Amino acid sequence: MPNAYISGTGFYVPPRVVTNDNLVADYGIETSNEWIVKRTGIEARRFAEEGVGTADLAYEASVQALERAGLTIADIDMIVFATLSPDYAFPGSGVLLQRKFNVAELDPPKFIPALDVRNQCSGFLYGLATAASMVQAGGCKHVLLVGAETHSAALDLSTTGRTVSSLFGDGAGAVVVSATDEDRGLRTWTLGADGRHAEELCQKVWDIKKRPFMNVDADGNGVVPPEDMWAHMNGRLVFKNAVQWMIVSLWKVCEEQGIGPKDIDLLVCHQANMRINQYVQQQLGLPDEKVVHNIDRYGNTTAATIPILLAEAERDGKLKPGMKVALVGFGSGFTWGAAILDW
Ligand SMILES: CC(C)(COP(=O)(O)OP(=O)(O)OC[C@H]1O[C@@H](n2cnc3c(N)ncnc32)[C@H](O)[C@@H]1OP(=O)(O)O)[C@@H](O)C(=O)NCCC(=O)NCCS
Numbered sequence: 217m218p219n220a221y222i223s224g225t226g227f228y229v230p231p232r233v234v235t236n237d238n239l240v241a242d243y244g245i246e247t248s249n250e251w252i253v254k255r256t257g258i259e260a261r262r263f264a265e266e267g268v269g270t271a272d273l274a275y276e277a278s279v280q281a282l283e284r285a286g287l288t289i290a291d292i293d294m295i296v297f298a299t300l301s302p303d304y305a306f307p308g309s310g311v312l313l314q315r316k317f318n319v320a321e322l323d324p325p326k327f328i329p330a331l332d333v334r335n336q337c338s339g340f341l342y343g344l345a346t347a348a349s350m351v352q353a354g355g356c357k358h359v360l361l362v363g364a365e366t367h368s369a370a371l372d373l374s375t376t377g378r379t380v381s382s383l384f385g386d387g388a389g390a391v392v393v394s395a396t397d398e399d400r401g402l403r404t405w406t407l408g409a410d411g412r413h414a415e416e417l418c419q420k421v422w423d424i425k426k427r428p429f430m431n432v433d434a435d436g437n438g439v440v441p442p443e444d445m446w447a448h449m450n451g452r453l454v455f456k457n458a459v460q461w462m463i464v465s466l467w468k469v470c471e472e473q474g475i476g477p478k479d480i481d482l483l484v485c486h487q488a489n490m491r492i493n494q495y496v497q498q499q500l501g502l503p504d505e506k507v508v509h510n511i512d513r514y515g516n517t518t519a520a521t522i523p524i525l526l527a528e529a530e531r532d533g534k535l536k537p538g539m540k541v542a543l544v545g546f547g548s549g550f551t552w553g554a555a556i557l558d559w
Contacts, residue, residue: 217352217354218354218397219395219398219401219402220347220349220352220393220401221394221398221400221402221557221559222392222393223284223287223393223394223396224280224284224285224286225281225284225391225523225526225530226276226281226282226283226284226391226523227388227389227390227520227524227528228273228387229262229273229385229386229387229388229514229524230265230268230273230386230387232265234260234261234368235259235260236252236258237249238260239252239381239382243373244375245373245374245375245378245381245382246378247375247378247382255489256382256383257489257491257509257511257512258382258383258490259512259513260385260512260514260515261385261386261515262385262387263368264366264368269309269366270299270301270309270364270365271312271313271316271364272316273365273366273386273387273388274297274309274362274364274390275316275317277362277364277388277520277524277527278317280390281360281390281391282360282392284530285392285394287358287392289317289360290326291357291358292326292359292392293328293329293350293355293356293357293359294329294347294350294355294356294359295313295314295329295330295331295359295360296310296343296347296359296361297310297313297333297343297362297364298332298333298342298343298361298362299332299339299363299364299365299518299519300334300337300365300518300548301365301367302332308332309364310330310331313330313362314330331346335519335551336417336547336548336549337545337547337548337551338407338486338545338547338549338551338553339363339518339519340361340363340521340522340523340545341405341407341544341545341552341553341554341555343361344361344391344405344543344555345407345553345555347359347361347393348405351393351394356395357394357395358392358395359394360392361390361392362523363388363389363517363518363519363520363521364388364389365384365388365517365518365520367386367516367517367518368384368385368386371384371446372442372445372446372447376442380449383489383515383516384515384516384517384518385517386517388517388520388523389517389521389522389523389525391523391526400537400558401558403556403558404469404472404473404555405553406465406468406469406554407551407552407553408465408553409549409550409551410457410549410550410551413550414548415448416448416453416454416550417447417450417454417547417548417550418448419448420443421440422440422444423444454488454550455489455491457550458489458492458546458552459492459495459496461552462485462496462544462545462546462552462554463496463500465544465552465553466483466544466554468554469554470542470556472556473556477500477501477502478501479540480500480540480541480556481506481540481541482506482507482534482535482540482542483497483500483502483507483541483542483544484525484526484529484541485497485544486544486546486547487510487515487516487521487525488516488521488546490512492546493507508525508529508534509525518547522545526541535559536559538558540556541558541559542554542555542556543556
């Protein structure tokens with residue numbers, strides 16, 4: 217069985233920076249830089265312009281990841297696309313990304329299969345387990361795995377929605393998961409879910425149990441009430457469960473590998489809240505230089521946080537071959553996961 221390793225990383229964030237002060241000045245939200253920084257560590261996020269979609273962000277990150285892996289799209293055997301803000305309700309963003317690469321024009325054409333993963337902030341970890349399993353089973357040599365989000369289109373950017381809208385930003389991260397006979401790569405992973413809390417962090421938009429799936433006015437237009445249109449979050453419950461499951465998952469993968477937290481060279485946490493990650497870091501007893509963050513600059517980019525961090529850490533020289541890397545995340549569902557890689 218081949219090992220599965222990350223052969224290339226890439227990331228893209230849209231150029232428009234929206235600071236906490238911009239939320240007040242440009243959107244009229246009753247909040248403050250102090251409030252947001254103190255509770256979350258977020259100072260700014262990026263918002264994509266109208267007309268830019270999730271597959272567009274993913275494409276930029278994917279081009280970089282392929283380049284750094286020394287591959288072209290023709291080498292890719294599968295696309296795995298993790299997002300909670302897909303371009304359309306259906307089809308998934310994976311096929312839109314595939315289309316942007318003009319695979320039908322390749323000689324010969326390569327109709328790369330594309331799979332969307334709907335596991336929110338844990339999407340990248342669910343995608344990594346899927347991609348690596350495909351590679352280890354021999355079904356694929358190279359899988360393009362992307363986490364990308366365009367949150368800005370679906371945030372209630374008013375005071376009513378501030379608890380959620382001050383947290384999220386747009387961005388994309390991509391990796392290529394490749395087969396290798398070398399003794400490196402993904403060593404172990406764990407995934408979990410607790411569907412009892414599905415509605416505690418949830419954006420319904422429509423309800424398929426309704427007939428039809430959304431209200432319709434006299435002119436035949438769909439009408440979505442605000443409580444369905446915007447995401448709902450029970451912040452305290454999310455915080456409590458995030459801390460608990462991230463720590464449990466990390467201990468589990470460490471135990472499986474027969475290592476302790478002190479053996480981890482780099483901890484890459486999903487970026488939901490700096491306070492959550494500081495607590496996890498503290499419980500594991502890891503020094504600051506072994507942990508990377510970007511929540512201050514990008515906010516929570518959901519499925520994109522971990523691959524963006526990996527790409528940034530590699531470029532900054534903080535992630536080098538041979539390092540033992542731990543990944544961990546938690547999000548809506550609730551869902552969570554962790555993994556250990558020898559980079
Ligand atoms: C969102 C979070 C920062 C809110 O902090 P909190 O201390 O739990 O705050 P609460 O939601 O209880 O709200 C407290 C008050 O602050 C207000 N508030 C919420 N967001 C605000 C903002 N951006 N600016 C100013 N005030 C805000 C609330 O309206 C509330 O006011 P009230 O007491 O007058 O009703 C915190 O719960 C959290 O980070 N949870 C985890 C969220 C997360 O990680 N989500 C993504 C998971 S992948």
